[in-house]
Amino acid sequence: MTVEQYNKSVDLYADAVYRFIVKNINHPDEAKDIVQDTFEKLWIKASDVSFEKVKSYLFSTAYHTMIDKIRKNKRISSVDEYGSLDPLHDNQYSDLSEVLNEAIKKIPDIQRSVILLRDYEGYSYQEIAEITGLNESQVKVYIYRGRMALKKYIGSMEVLI
Amino acid sequence: MTEVNRNNYEVFFMDYLDGNLSSSQEVILQSFLEKNPDLKQELKTFEKLTIPEESFHFEEKQSLKKSSYLNNRLRSNFDELCIAYTEGDLTKKEKLLLEASIKNFAEKKSTLKKYQHTKMQADTSVIFPEKKKLKKSGIIISLKKYYSSIALAASVLILIALYFFIPKTSDKVNQDKVMLSNTQSEIAVKKEVDVQISAPHSIAENKTPAEQTKKIVSTKETRQETKITPRITDSIHSITPLPVRPIKQNKNSLQLADVNTLISNKTLNYFQQEYAQEAEYMNLKSFLAESVNERVLKDNTQEKNNSVWFNIAQWSVHGINRITGSNISLEKEYNQDGEAEKINFHTKFIAFSTPIKEK
Numbered sequence: 384m385t386v387e388q389y390n391k392s393v394d395l396y397a398d399a400v401y402r403f404i405v406k407n408i409n410h411p412d413e414a415k416d417i418v419q420d421t422f423e424k425l426w427i428k429a430s431d432v433s434f435e436k437v438k439s440y441l442f443s444t445a446y447h448t449m450i451d452k453i454r455k456n457k458r459i460s461s462v463d464e465y466g467s468l469d470p471l472h473d474n475q476y477s478d479l480s481e482v483l484n485e486a487i488k489k490i491p492d493i494q495r496s497v498i499l500l501r502d503y504e505g506y507s508y509q510e511i512a513e514i515t516g517l518n519e520s521q522v523k524v525y526i527y528r529g530r531m532a533l534k535k536y537i538g539s540m541e542v543l544i
Numbered sequence: 545m546t547e548v549n550r551n552n553y554e555v556f557f558m559d560y561l562d563g564n565l566s567s568s569q570e571v572i573l574q575s576f577l578e579k580n581p582d583l584k585q586e587l588k589t590f591e592k593l594t595i596p597e598e599s600f601h602f603e604e605k606q607s608l609k610k611s612s613y614l615n616n617r618l619r620s621n622f623d624e625l626c627i628a629y630t631e632g633d634l635t636k637k638e639k640l641l642l643e644a645s646i647k648n649f650a651e652k653k654s655t656l657k658k659y660q661h662t663k664m665q666a667d668t669s670v671i672f673p674e675k676k677k678l679k680k681s682g683i684i685i686s687l688k689k690y691y692s693s694i695a696l697a698a699s700v701l702i703l704i705a706l707y708f709f710i711p712k713t714s715d716k717v718n719q720d721k722v723m724l725s726n727t728q729s730e731i732a733v734k735k736e737v738d739v740q741i742s743a744p745h746s747i748a749e750n751k752t753p754a755e756q757t758k759k760i761v762s763t764k765e766t767r768q769e770t771k772i773t774p775r776i777t778d779s780i781h782s783i784t785p786l787p788v789r790p791i792k793q794n795k796n797s798l799q800l801a802d803v804n805t806l807i808s809n810k811t812l813n814y815f816q817q818e819y820a821q822e823a824e825y826m827n828l829k830s831f832l833a834e835s836v837n838e839r840v841l842k843d844n845t846q847e848k849n850n851s852v853w854f855n856i857a858q859w860s861v862h863g864i865n866r867i868t869g870s871n872i873s874l875e876k877e878y879n880q881d882g883e884a885e886k887i888n889f890h891t892k893f894i895a896f897s898t899p900i901k902e903k
Contacts, residue, residue, distance in 0.1 A: 393678045401672035422678045502664035533662035
């Protein structure tokens with residue numbers, strides 16, 4: 384990859400990577416750090432990463448950097464810790480996207496990550512598996528469970544909107 | 545059972561009705577029935593108890609049949625189907641079938657709609673504010689693609705260095721050999737004089753000076769073995785006596801006692817002085833080897849290797865591995881007694897093993 388290609392990658396993918404991370408951890412400053420770390424890693428490996436594969440490399444690196452940070456901050460959560468996804472009915476929502484954005488925060492990290500990769504970036508199961516280090520079946524299961532949880536949340540809220 | 549009586553007739557009856565009796569048993573049974581008309585009547589009532597065949601039809605049989613895989617999923621896990629629909633995992637035909645199948649079911653339609661609402665849209669208003677900081681100027685130099693070439697060139701250099709500089713035995717042993725060879729020459733010359741003075745009859749036996757010298761050296765070897773260190777002794781074994789030039793005898797200048805004293809005192813004093821010095825001071829090569837072991841290889845516990853060139857080669861390999869990320873190895877192989885037997889050199893491109901004999 385040339386310097387021009389590297390800088391073009393910044394233009395093309397920095398926003399998407401940032402969006403993916405900030406939606407995952409809901410912390411803009413930490414998300415910025417992760418994006419900077421990710422692009423620093425890309426710069427170091429620039430000679431080994433082709434421009435065609437750079438998007439996948441960036442998302443994969445950002446994802447694993449995020450997981451490391453979460454682990455360091457001991458914020459990793461299991462499914463059990465989330466408990467009930469029953470929405471708090473005293474919240475006021477104006478539209479469905481707000482409900483959905485609220486719901487996505489409440490599902491387990493791994494389910495959220497795979498759904499965001501799927502919906503935001505349109506990655507296939509196989510691509511998501513490569514980025515997250517899971518296998519394809521696991522990706523499908525996490526998406527399935529995530530959608531179930533989101534649907535349950537939306538189902539309750541739709542009545543209120 | 546070959547005999548029928550009133551105690552076992554029921555079994556015979558059952559077998560008869562099932563058609564399991566042999567012809568001989570049937571004859572026996574008929575004979576028994578003739579003698580017992582009441583039981584004959586009982587058997588007839590059994591024969592009348594046949595249940596007439598009726599035709600039953602399960603009217604919903606068709607509904608149990610599966611028209612497609614989708615139908616099965618529709619019944620078993622509707623949620624899974626809705627998610628597959630949302631994810632775009634269904635074929636066009638399956639999609640249409642699903643839509644048609646839930647057309648009249650409001651609840652199912654609502655469920656499908658909810659799943660479709662879980663699809664998130666990227667919020668494009670979220671942007672990374674410090675994009676300029678991420679950008680770089682300059683050039684990207686890929687050293688990695690040259691690493692294999694560098695490693696290969698370095699391997700060849702090490703190979704050459706090993707070939708030319710690593711001795712088959714240690715430098716010290718070579719020094720011993722040289723030193724002892726010179727000493728032996730001196731001993732041989734002096735002893736010959738001694739023999740010629742004290743035993744003139746030997747000369748009369750027409751032995752050549754060389755033969756006499758061999759004998760003398762052999763005698764001297766035995767004597768030295770008892771007095772000096774085993775290391776020196778081993779070296780002596782490997783010495784080939786040097787040819788000794790005949791020296792004119794001078795009876796007046798040398799006496800037997802003087803010569804013996806001269807040989808023993810001078811030679812042994814010489815050895816003792818040399819090795820005492822060596823124990824007290826390190827020569828340059830030993831110092832280098834020591835330094836490489838301690839500072840570069842950082843292996844103080846490892847057996848100190850007196851071979852300077854081997855250590856330098858190891859240091860080079862270590863450095864090349866660090867720079868290039870390659871996996872070149874240069875190691876000594878030890879036998880059961882802990883003595884170095886071989887040097888093994890291994891790279892991606894070449895590998896060899898050379899025997900060494902280090903005492």
